[in-house]
Amino acid sequence: MDDVELRLQLERAHADCFGWAMACCGRHRDDAEEVLQTVYLTVLDGRARYDGRSSFRTWLFGVIRRTAASERRKTWLRGLLLKREADGLEPEALAAPDAEVERDSRRYSLGNALAQLAPRQHEVLQLVFYHEMTVDEAAAVMGVSVGSARTHYARGKARLAALLGDAREL
Amino acid sequence: MMDESEIRSGFARLRDADRERAPSFGQTYGRARGRKSWRATPRVRPLVFGAMAAAAIATIWLAQTRSLSPSAATPAIATWRAPTDVLLRTPGSELLSEMPALGTSILDEMIPVPSNRGT
Numbered sequence: 001m002d003d004v005e006l007r008l009q010l011e012r013a014h015a016d017c018f019g020w021a022m023a024c025c026g027r028h029r030d031d032a033e034e035v036l037q038t039v040y041l042t043v044l045d046g047r048a049r050y051d052g053r054s055s056f057r058t059w060l061f062g063v064i065r066r067t068a069a070s071e072r073r074k075t076w077l078r079g080l081l082l083k084r085e086a087d088g089l090e091p092e093a094l095a096a097p098d099a100e101v102e103r104d105s106r107r108y109s110l111g112n113a114l115a116q117l118a119p120r121q122h123e124v125l126q127l128v129f130y131h132e133m134t135v136d137e138a139a140a141v142m143g144v145s146v147g148s149a150r151t152h153y154a155r156g157k158a159r160l161a162a163l164l165g166d167a168r169e170l
Numbered sequence: 171m172m173d174e175s176e177i178r179s180g181f182a183r184l185r186d187a188d189r190e191r192a193p194s195f196g197q198t199y200g201r202a203r204g205r206k207s208w209r210a211t212p213r214v215r216p217l218v219f220g221a222m223a224a225a226a227i228a229t230i231w232l233a234q235t236r237s238l239s240p241s242a243a244t245p246a247i248a249t250w251r252a253p254t255d256v257l258l259r260t261p262g263s264e265l266l267s268e269m270p271a272l273g274t275s276i277l278d279e280m281i282p283v284p285s286n287r288g289t
Contacts, residue, residue, distance in 0.1 A: 007199075014195040019188045033193060037202035045206075110180040129181035160177060 001050060009056050010040060016131060020061050023126040024068035027111055031075075035068045042067065054140050061127070061141040113163040121156025124149055 017036060025031035042048045048063050050056060114122050127138035139149035
């Protein structure tokens, strides 16, 4: 695959990749965009090569997932360093009342329910329902066996339905 | 409990919302290119690492050669004396610094021997 075709493929998958990057970054838009930038550079510089063993999208999603995990580790380390510096600062002021109301209204949204799932359950449901992949494809992206992916899918779906159902009853 | 179709429609709404606020490919790619030009490119990076390694090796080599060459200010080990050497000089130590001669007494040197009057 030459550079022009690679760029075309990336452009075609971009919207889908953004959604997946959002899921991998805890739905933080800036983080998701930064991860995508890193992925595009990695792919176009040839540091990650598509070998044709799976579909281009499945492979690209795997690269996004690994990059996001690596960024999370870096952020965690930076957070540790910042926490040491911030320990001596004044405690954070209480949130404004309207912000609390807004937070309450979002509490039982789909995004919030997904955040309460185990990471693997969240990933497999996102890949199947949002990106309309099969469980086999989701397993390839996540780097787990199909059996394991099926277990995460079944447990995750049941828990998500319960969480959303409980939220509706409230 | 919700059924699967409701979960599916929830995800579809989330997908539509994400698509609305997603940056275009051109924007993301342009920013990525900007980051790339700001950072060292992979072709330049080996040269930078090579230069840094050469500088580190040169520094270590210089430090080693300096430590091996005797400096004018540093005395040789054969001539060096500890400042506390005087403390080891005990009274009468000169008696022990020479080999004793057998058949003689140290008193002979201290007390003058009277000359033989008969001769």
